[in-house]
Amino acid sequence: MALALAVSVLPAVAQATPAAVNPLSDTSARRPLEVGGIVQGGFGTGDRNDFKFLMLGGHAGKVLTSNVGPGLLHGNFEYAVEVFPFWQSYTPRFQRKLCTTNTSCSAPYTVGGTYTGVSITPILLRWNFSSSRRLVPWAQGGGGVIWTNHKYPPVGGPPYTTFNDGPSANTSVWNFTPQFGVGLHYFVRPRRSIDFGANAVHISSASIGDKNPGVNASVQFTVGYTWWK
Template sequence: MTPTAKSVLFTLVVLMMVTTAARALPLDSDAAANIDSHPLSPVETARQNKSWEYGPFVNWGTGVGDRSDFKFFWAGFQLGKPLSPVVHAGILSGQFELGGNIMPLWQAYTPAPHQQEYVCAGPSGQPVSCLLPVGGGTFRGVSLTPVILRWNFLTRSPRIQPWFQGAGGLIYTTHKFPPNLLSFDGINGGTSVWNFSPQGGIGVHYFTRARQSIDLGVNAVHISSASLGDRNPGVNASIQVQMGYTFWR
């Protein structure tokens, strides 16, 4: 198992343990005293008031499979609001939330421009080996995720709010991304400056105080141009770890 896979697995296990503990453990004496002195805990306040949540976040990620040499760094601002009352459905009990985010800072780090060996058509039409340039380096852009569908789980914890989500976004880069790939006949197959980013993941809010929380999430993100360019190599899968700070109003 690669170091990246181990770190992702470890993060997922920690999130699952936090969720399980939040459901199963009784409140400690400090938490119980806090609830006695205040009618609602931070989680209950956000849940019952259907509070708006907003705040900044940073994101680090890595491609997997044939894109394991791709790295990502993003930063932006997220907004969301619970829309439904708490739905009681056993272990799936929770509340539906609609959100979105914008990332003015979107960067992808790919292998530097280099030459790669390809099979090309020779003068007589016979295949020959040739070296052709392949683009690469750092790509910059912006991203908008207008739809985040999130399910906030119902737990007994006064401070921990776990969730899972699905989302869809749009990415614009100043140069075609992924790096232009060359076909076997040596024609530069342009990708696109526009890409789409369907994704899904899990995470947790940890309320440090009333109406403020530290957030940790892990998302699996697919990046594809939907064949807007001559080619659509995309990034079939990437793992993105997100950290943020949220205010609730």
């Protein structure tokens, strides 16, 4: 069945003009819109290397310029938005206490584990390195926000003090995500691409919580499928 599908699709792709297969190869007359689904996952680095991430969502973008620039930098500018209605972070579990003084603390209880939330990146600025080939690399930068069902990331633990475990020793359910990434589109059919990306994402509450340990750096990989209009 897969062979029959390839035989039926490849002749149409071969006969199509480069712009018909890859709409990013010529944006002088038509500046395409892309809509796709993506899966993203990864891990923290440094003191957060035991943090893991998984998210499911969508990407929508609009090319805003014609192809411009010299040589290898030739390409176009795109504005995009990403939404992950399913966002999870898997963190180590540990024991915490609630301390009203340095010598008066509650019985220990468990924090950490799985955090569930929603992530929105309303500002995603991407440069597509356009060409007539099926392979289109890109680089991007952006910023977004995450809401989690519990204050993230978990804090506290021994030594049990009011600084580590006091009533004000908490983080926030809101965190911000400045990020940078690179990736590519691979056009498998006219105006259809499989997409791959790698992103460096910083997670921080910007000190809107009592504490802001954050995740200084995480490495997250994406795989998606895009429809181009």
